[in-house]
Structures are given as structure tokens and as C-alpha cells.
Amino acid sequence: MSRHRKELEVRFIRYTQDVIDDTFDDGTRLNDTLDGLRNKRYKVNDKIPKITVVKKDEIYFCQDNRELWVLKGLAAFLEETENVVLKVPVKFGKLENLKMTTTTEGEDVRLRHKGSTEEFRTIKSVELSTIRYSSDKIYGFSRSGEYEIKSFLSNYRDPSQLPVLDVVKRNGKLYALDNRQLWLVKHWFQKKPGGVDEEEKQHSPNMNIDDSKDSSNNENDIDSQDLEGAVARSVDTDRVNMETQLSSDKQEVRNKNFGVEVHDDVVVVEMKPYDTFLGYTALVNEGISIRLVQEAEPERNKPKKNSHLKYKPLTRQSPSNDRRSVMRYAEAYRKQPLETIKKK
Structure with a gap:
């Protein structure tokens, strides 16, 4: 046996897709193939070729998802009826060729009628x-x-x-x-x-309670301002009830x-x-x-800029292009005759 081929338990192999076609390329339905394997009309090697797996993140992912679906159905049947753990020979593929579209980390898959464009x-x-x-x-x-x-x-x-x-x-x-x-x-x-958080309760002026007042005196202090407050509280209650109903309606729509x-x-x-x-x-x-x-x-290793310097200091070892041009101009200016400079 090649070092790139070995046997793995089917229960440890996962899908790379969320949705697969319910038929093979030759038109055979997956369920029909699974029924034939359960009834032992033919062997696994006769109908299911050697699957290709790739190890990623310490997980074995299968590139042949339809074949794996049939094998997993057979493995569950054998474990339930005969208490047998199904192992199949596999070959290993390249990691760069692995296409991972699964959203469940390969734990399950859905069957879709071949040719359907239904999306999940x-x-x-x-x-x-x-x-x-x-x-x-x-x-x-x-x-x-x-x-x-x-x-x-x-x-x-x-x-x-x-x-x-x-x-x-x-x-x-x-x-x-x-x-x-x-x-x-x-x-x-x-x-x-x-x-309301506890800190807000301590600092909120509306949460202060004066226990020094007698409740009997408060009963006689009902005036127009209290009536306006009662009306306002009633309006607030209606508004809260309306918001609650709207929230409930949105919840039903969201659940639907x-x-x-x-x-x-x-x-x-x-x-x-x-x-x-x-x-x-x-x-x-x-x-x-x-x-x-x-x-x-x-960056930690990046030197800090000197904030009090307006211009970047120039060094003689590596003068900038601007500095070079200025030096060349000054040198040419110094070599000109004095009469030429006066005429200019």
C-alpha cells in the first residue's frame, strides 16, 4: 500500500459542501445506490470508487461528497444492524485544490434535485x-x-x-x-x-426618594399639575403598549x-x-x-520623528536630489565673472 493511501472510518470524514445533487453523473440516484448496498446486491467497491480526502485543521474532508453521502448512510445502517464500524480505503489530494463551501464544518449536507437552482x-x-x-x-x-x-x-x-x-x-x-x-x-x-443600571440609579435625579414627607400630606396635594402628570403617564402607557405590539408584529415577521x-x-x-x-x-x-x-x-521599532524640527535634516553622506541641484547651481554661480553677475 502506498504511503499516500490508507483506510479511514467513514464517520471521521466530512463534507466540503452544504448541498449536493441527488444523482450521480450517470443518472443513478443516490438513494437507489444506498438501498442496493444495504440489501447487499453489490459491494461497495463495485459502485463507489476510492474517495479522495484532504486533511485540513486536523479534519479529513472529502472531495467526493455524493459518494461520501452513500457511504455515511451505509455506515449508519451497519452500525445499527450489525454493530460494525465501516472503514474504506482513501487517497489523499492536494490542499490547494480543496474547495470549502460548507457552512457546518462538513458535519451535514442537503440533497438537491439535479439541475435545480434552489439556494439554501x-x-x-x-x-x-x-x-x-x-x-x-x-x-x-x-x-x-x-x-x-x-x-x-x-x-x-x-x-x-x-x-x-x-x-x-x-x-x-x-x-x-x-x-x-x-x-x-x-x-x-x-x-x-x-x-437602568445601578450607576444610573445613583446619579439620576428622578430616582431620589424623600422619606421625610408624610404620606397623609401627599394625599391633599393633588392639583392640576398632578392631573397633567397622570394624563402624561396614561399617554406613555399607551405608547409603550403600541411599541410592544409593533415589536411583537416584527417578531412574528422575523420568525416567519x-x-x-x-x-x-x-x-x-x-x-x-x-x-x-x-x-x-x-x-x-x-x-x-x-x-x-x-x-x-x-511600529515599535520605527524611530520617532523630531517634532521641533521644521525641515528634515540633510546629511553629507546622502544628500537629496534637491540638495544636489542647489549645490550645482551655487557652484556654477560662484564661477561666473563678477561683470556678468552685475549685468544680470
């Missing part, structure tokens, strides 16, 4: 805490990000209105492609509308479109292809936290 969007709801950053820094923010948070809070008043996050699954973890958006969503849940349910600790995400995110191995903190940077940080 992998929309699901996940807990916000399971999503990680795909970089260590966010550039272009204000010093603390307060300005961006206030603007984000004013645009999104309800969890069902939050934007759909684009994420990629790598090594069993979800990484956000838009780190700025993820940072804002995480802080939105910390400072979501309708809730995406088929997912949104909670306070759950956000809607769209899974993107596996190769969309390539830099996860460079993360310092595995994407759990991120740092705000106002502008690009200067």
Missing part, C-alpha cells in the same frame, strides 16, 4: 455567548465606544430588530466576520433599552422569514462558508475578548 440560507438562532471575535483589535472606534453604543441603542430597541450576524464555524466554534457589529450587539444586551425564535440571550446568525474566515489561528485570546484601537498603532 443557513439561518439559525444561537446564544450570544457562543460567538467569538475573529480578530484581536477593532480600529476606528472612539476611545471607549460610548458614541457608537448610543447610536446603536437608538436604532435597535428590541432583540428581534437586531441585525443578523455573519458567522463561520471553525474547530467547533463560531467566529463573527464583522467584529464591530458583534461588539455592539454584546454591549446592547448589557445596556439594552428599558433597563427565518424560521427561528429570538430570546433575550439569543441572536440570529447566518452561517458563512468555511474558508471565509482564515485568520482564527492568530488570535491571542481565542476570540473571547477584543481591544478597541482609535487608530493604527505605530
